[in-house]
Amino acid sequence: xxxxxxxxxxxxxxxxxxxxxxxxxxxxxxxxxxxxxxxxxxxxxxxxxxxxxxxxxxxxxxxxxxxxxxxxxxxxxxxxxxxxxxxxxxxxxxxxxxxxxxxxxxxxxxxxxxxxxxxxxxxxxxxxxxxxxxxxxxxxxxxxxxxxxxxxxxxxxxxxxxxxxxxxxxxxxxxxxxxxxxxxxxxxxxxxxxxxxxxxxxxxxxxxxxxxxxxxxxxxxxxxxxxxxxxxxxxxxxxxxxxxxxxxxxxxxxxxxxxxxxxxxxxxxxxxxxxxxxxxxxxxxxxxxxxxxxxxxxxxxxxxxxxxxxxxxxxxxxxxxxxxxxxxxxxxxxxxxxxxxxxxxxxxxxxxxxxxxxxxxxxxxxxxxxxxxxxxxxxxxxxxxxxxxxxxxxxxxxxxxxxxxxxxxxxxxxxxxxxxxxxxxxxxxxxxxxxxxxx
Numbered sequence: 126x127x128x129x130x131x132x133x134x135x136x137x138x139x140x141x142x143x144x145x146x147x148x149x150x151x152x153x154x155x156x157x158x159x160x161x162x163x164x165x166x167x168x169x170x171x172x173x174x175x176x177x178x179x180x181x182x183x184x185x186x187x188x189x190x191x192x193x194x195x196x197x198x199x200x201x202x203x204x205x206x207x208x209x210x211x212x213x214x215x216x217x218x219x220x221x222x223x224x225x226x227x228x229x230x231x232x233x234x235x236x237x238x239x240x241x242x243x244x245x246x247x248x249x250x251x252x253x254x255x256x257x258x259x260x261x262x263x264x265x266x267x268x269x270x271x272x273x274x275x276x277x278x279x280x281x282x283x284x285x286x287x288x289x290x291x292x293x294x295x296x297x298x299x300x301x302x303x304x305x306x307x308x309x310x311x312x313x314x315x316x317x318x319x320x321x322x323x324x325x326x327x328x329x330x331x332x333x334x335x336x337x338x339x340x341x342x343x344x345x346x347x348x349x350x351x352x353x354x355x356x357x358x359x360x361x362x363x364x365x366x367x368x369x370x371x372x373x374x375x376x377x378x379x380x381x382x383x384x385x386x387x388x389x390x391x392x393x394x395x396x397x398x399x400x401x402x403x404x405x406x407x408x409x410x411x412x413x414x415x416x417x418x419x420x421x422x423x424x425x426x427x428x429x430x431x432x433x434x435x436x437x438x439x440x441x442x443x444x445x446x447x448x449x450x451x452x453x454x455x456x457x458x459x460x461x462x463x464x465x466x467x468x469x470x471x472x473x474x475x476x477x478x479x480x481x482x483x484x485x486x487x488x489x490x491x492x493x494x495x496x497x498x499x500x501x502x503x504x505x506x507x508x509x510x511x512x513x514x515x516x517x518x519x520x521x522x523x524x525x526x527x528x529x530x531x532x533x534x535x536x537x538x539x540x541x542x543x544x545x546x547x548x549x550x551x552x553x554x555x556x557x558x559x560x561x562x563x564x
Contacts, residue, residue, distance in 0.1 A: 151414070153437055153491035154219050155191075167191045173491040177236065178217045180483060181459075184474040185467070215467065216460035219433070223455075231463050233472040235456025236484055237433065243385070243448040244428040244435045246421055261357035262350075270350060273520060274318045277346075280524050281339050282314035284531045290333035290538070322347045335531035342523025385427040386410045388417065414438075421445065433457075433492075440494035 154174040158164060167175075170191050182189060222232045259267065313329055320327040321344050331337045386409035411417040417428040418438060427448070435447045459475070461468045478484050 151219065173487055174217050174219070176487045176490070177478075177484075180478055180487075181217065181471060181474050184477065185470055215465075215471075218460075219431075219457050220460050221431070221455055222458045226460070229463070230460040231465060231468045232458035232460055233468055234475055235458045236475045236479070237457045237488070238454065239431050239433045239456065240451030240454045241429055242432045242435055242451055244417070244421055244430055244438065244445060245383075245448045246444050247446050258358065261354050261360075269517060270322075273346065273517065274322060275315070277339065277343050277520070277524065278311065278315035278318045280527070281317065281336065281343075282311045284333075284336045284339055284527055285314065285331070288333040288335050288531045288534045288538075290534060318343060322351070324351065333531070333534060335527045335534055338523060338527040338530055342520055342527070345523075346517075346520045383425045383427050384409055385429060386417070387429040388413060418442070418445070437492050437494075440492060 153172050155170055155172045158169060158171045167190065175191075178189060181187075216230070219237075220226075220232075222235060226232075262270075313327075317327040317329065317340070321340070324347070331340050389410040389412060411420065411428070414428075414430065414434060417426075417430070420426040421428050422442075422444060429452075432447065432451055435445075439445050439447060459468075459471050461471065475484075
């Protein structure tokens with residue numbers, strides 16, 4: 126049966142006899158005030174719930190006395206149907222509004238909304254590896270650069286062989302020699318491409334317009350690739366990579382290496398469908414938040430707890446963080462006995478505090494800590510096709526242009542040679558006729 130002398134959660138008030146009970150000390154809701162002087166009565170405690178209780182008492186005009194509850198429970202029903210924790214005339218606490226609790230007490234409108242999330246320690250940074258110099262570019266870009274170098278070398282070699290302006294007479298002192306050579310073999314063309322990519326140049330240089338187009342486009346391509354690589358290299362060699370083993374509740378449910386659990390007899394424990402996993406491991410559940418935080422910091426353990434508590438904890442311990450978003454949505458409400466005339470009055474008072482912005486100010490007051498320094502983006506992203514894919518398009522366009530220019534040069538040179546041969550034949554015929562007439 127429901128016992129009105131027990132308080133469901135942090136604070137409880139009886140009307141008209143002033144009486145308040147505290148489920149347990151929990152930061153930042155109810156804390157023992159530190160003072161050199163000996164404090165008595167309500168002055169012994171401070172926190173968000175104490176401020177909220179004070180505001181409600183000012184609006185509704187009641188008095189109260191605060192005391193600790195012996196069992197320190199949030200309030201749950203045992204196997205015998207009995208309630209532990211705190212259930213009394215009024216409960217002002219981080220008391221989650223649940224279906225089971227709603228059967229035995231009435232709740233006001235929530236004074237704070239929240240949800241269940243995951244508390245986990247921040248991942249440790251890993252130093253760059255031996256082959257970290259390959260990380261600035263993604264694997265597909267490295268493959269495309271290699272293919273581009275091979276393709277350009279082949280195209281370069283064909284252009285050099287195709288255009289007549291790259292052929293020369295190795296015996297310049299013997300004009301009658303018909304032997305011509307071309308320095309740009311396939312291997313030399315590949316060496317030309319590698320030299321440009323490594324910013325070393327080559328001992329052979331193109332002469333024709335078409336081959337210079339190929340060389341210029343390739344130089345532009347290598348300029349962008351090398352500049353992008355150099356700019357991104359420093360980040361990969363100097364920044365520690367943060368590899369988080371889990372990023373969401375789905376990741377947590379799909380693995381078994383990291384143990385996870387919640388506070389025993391809390392609303393979070395009753396919510397989760399992962400309860401079968403938690404109950405199968407005796408060490409999954411913890412007695413309180415302090416024990417859970419210690420396990421999170423020292424072992425592979427992720428704690429499922431309410432987001433407001435995670436916000437408070439992570440503000441004071443920079444090694445802890447919230448993983449993923451909220452898994453559910455709920456609220457904290459003020460509990461009263463079923464049929465209590467004070468519930469509606471308390472609801473109106475809470476709405477008044479909300480409209481005046483006092484609830485937000487109280488949360489800022491008690492949640493805000495020293496704060497953790499904002500971290501830069503510790504992981505540099507590898508450059509992919511979406512970042513520098515355009516340079517490959519420019520390279521392809523330059524290769525196509527060089528082919529058309531080489532064809533034009535070939536046609537132009539062929540026609541010019543044909544005209545020269547035709548003029549030579551006419552001159553030869555004229556010389557023959559003059560020689561015959563002279564005879």
